[in-house]
Amino acid sequence: MYLTRIYLNPHRRGAKQLMRSRQVLHAAVMNCFPPGALEDVGMPRVLWRLDRPSVVRGATPRQGSPSCVLYISSPVAPDPSHIVEEAGYATEGGIVVRDMSTFLDGxxxxxxxxxxxxxxxxxxxxxxxxxxxxxxxxxxxxxxxxxxxxxxxxxxxxxxxxxxxxxxxxxxxxxxxxxxxxxxxxxxxxxxxxxxxxxxxxxxxxxxxxxxxxxxxxxxxxxxxxxxxxxxxxxxxxxxxxxxxxxxx
The missing domain is CATH 3.30.70.1210 (Crispr-associated protein; domain 2)
Incomplete structure (x- = not known):
């Protein structure tokens, strides 16, 4: 299993379009996988979650963009380059893909x-x-x-x-x-x-x-x-x- 973290840039038009509709975001997530990659019988399904920044009254604003984060859990490693290109940050740390097998086994x-x-x-x-x-x-x-x-x-x-x-x-x-x-x-x-x-x-x-x-x-x-x-x-x-x-x- 793989867990992918993608920081979305809420100031980009692509990110706004993704976050506006869960149907559109669902399609974008599924397009991270090539044809046939998820067709094995019994394979876990793809899961995702969109985390928006919490608003804390009286807190000092953080420097940089708000931390809108897209998490994707998948049985095979995804290729989310289209999401990063249109809605994310093409910089180090903008996307992280981790193999979770050792963590799950532990x-x-x-x-x-x-x-x-x-x-x-x-x-x-x-x-x-x-x-x-x-x-x-x-x-x-x-x-x-x-x-x-x-x-x-x-x-x-x-x-x-x-x-x-x-x-x-x-x-x-x-x-x-x-x-x-x-x-x-x-x-x-x-x-x-x-x-x-x-x-x-x-x-x-x-x-x-x-x-x-x-x-x-x-x-x-x-x-x-x-x-x-x-x-x-x-x-x-x-x-x-x-x-x-x-x-x-």
Missing amino acids: LSAGQRWGFRLCVNPTFQESNQVNARGRKKVLAHVTQDQQTQWVLDRVERLGFRVLTSAEYGGDLPVLEDQNGQRVDGANLLINGVERGIAEFKRGSSRVTLALATFEGVLEVTDPDALRHGLVHGIGRGKAYGCGLITLARP
Whole structure:
């Protein structure tokens, strides 16, 4: 597996066009691979995620362009030269492609990692069916619903989210609904961006509810976590959802 990081220049027309439509960005990502490169049976799918710079009130602006980053996870190395030429930085560090095999093989229970993921949290409504007679797929829209959607899946994904007390550092002063102190009991998962993506796909229009999270996890089942890293999480994988990335916390 390969993980590719591409810095996009938000001041270039090509970058603006890519970031305006997830359908256009999906096509650009898939054009990184030659015909037949992704046709092996059982091969993991291509995942991608677009990270936009977080806006922190009162923070000192960073020098240089905002850090709009496109991540691509793929079973074969991509050739994203067309993206770099039209929307990126043709300089050292503008693009990095890394073979993740050693990292994935080295995952083990008890390791702690910072994580980031963008998901499309959905649920099926048993009382509503679509034109094909199937249960309607609806989107979770509140911060609490979307966070719980992630927490409901972490066990099967092979990790657990740490609490402030487990991770250490300064603990927030917290109280439960009964007024009892529960300092450090909060889970280290934060919603950093939420939004709605709308775009055309052929003659139809697609609407996705997106939620991006950051946090700190502890590995409980390395095989399950490897599967989640390679195959993604939830719906909307073709359009920038489901990719989870790990880094030192």
